[in-house]
Amino acid sequence: MYKAIIVEDEMFVRMGIRMSVEWxxxxxxxxxxxxxxxxxxxxxxxxxxxxxxxxxxxxxMTGIELIAKIRERDKRTRIVILSCLEEFSMIKEAMSLGVTDYILKLTMTQEDMVAVMDKVIGELKIYDASVSAGEYSESTTEKRLIEITHYNKTQTLQELSQAALPFDRKNMLLAVLEINHMDRLQEQFHDKYGDIVQYSLLNIFNELLEQYMKKGVVLSENERTYLILAGNAAKPVSMAEFSLDELLRAIIRTLDKYFHIRPTVAVSQMCDGLEHLHAMRLQCNEVLEYRYLYPSGSILKYTAVMQQDFGQGIREILSEIQKHSVALSRSTDFLRGLEEEILRRPTSQTCVRLFGQMAELEMKETFMSDQQRLQVMRNLQESLERSENLPDLAQNYLRYVQSLSDLSVDSVVYLSKPVSMAVEFIKRNYRQEIQLSDLSDYAQVSPNYICSLFKKEVGMNISKYVMEYRIKKAKVLLLTTNMKSYEIAVETGFANESYFSRSFKKMTGVSPSEFRRQEYEGSI
Structure with missing residues (x-):
């Protein structure tokens, strides 16, 4: 008999579900x-x-938050969403967290519920069969160890007090490895439930553990792996920590080489006795709250992380964004609030949400239609969510801000990667002749494709964009330097002064010298 619970804020709906089928x-x-x-x-x-x-x-607590908490702890439990049509965007988000199916409450029939339950029970049977048949099922001791990292139960501690453990109970360290985007790894190996990936990772961890530390145990739980380790009680504490560092660096190198992933690792303080495992896990959880502020593949030790001042780094990132932002240049108080909120809870979810709010402010400075705004935000959201850490997030956001400032206000869109690379190539090479073949090679697409995509996203062809960019740079030089017209022509990629003057007048209505004179007189 499978056990189920119903979560619904309306009492009559809960009662209706209970009575909908013969469970x-x-x-x-x-x-x-x-x-x-x-x-x-x-x-x-x-x-x-x-x-x-x-x-x-x-x-x-919303259903999305509940599902996320369950998935942090447990990948076996099957989840079904009870929803309304207007919640479709939220259903999509929930499905990405590992939901089996959804039922529309207002139109649900007995047949719908039976069909969904058949699907759920089928998945449970397949999952249980795959686990029981594999060598990677956890031993009783390992299950008990995982249990006391979550709950410091006296009964469990007593059961383990006489157990033969593969490590000493002195100089104990807990390391927690968290792999970002485990779903991508499962997709790469066509592993729907993650068991093949988990089994492979455990084998690697155990082999490296034997090589570097000798004593310890590896426990796996969803996207996190727990390493309970202990140094030789007869050796100095520093030796145990040195061996741990070597082990963790070897794990990161190996996973990067064979799986192209770089896990973040949290390390607790050293303690003696199993009764401290729960507190050590809480330390690692606290450390992992800050993982988004570090590069992937970092080894984060509790004492060092808790003593670090993150404010300066966050201020520098936000200050760099402010330099390139029209909206935020006038919103110092808003930026200060962002800094405080990121410091208070520096998770990926918090940072992505806050940067999304900044993007909305930025779009208010443009003249986009509602449809354009929706498309921009959809593309930007995907880009932000793929970011590995806060510096990566900031770079993706700056690319978005640059795309807004570079394009004319009536055609602003968020640029795809090929077009963004084409724009980058133009900015780097506008001083010299630009060949379409070189630009398309840099963007890693065919010449025809980049021409079509560029016109679609930017609203003008590549040659016109290059011309506008060169004239824009020429205006800056005319207003900020004493360079001669022919010198500016060379500096901005024009073949000669005559071609520069004709192009400048065609685009601005005045010659370069007249433009400089008008701007100078207007500033007096």
Missing amino acids: EKLGVEIAGDAENGQAAWELYEKEHPDIVLTDIKMPV
């Missing part, structure tokens, strides 16, 4: 229901259900 005939027992995400999380921890049927919009 026992499906092999399902309803273990309880909850009216919000927080109550559901408490029920989940108490009942450990196989199936969760949950609404999305709820008070206290």
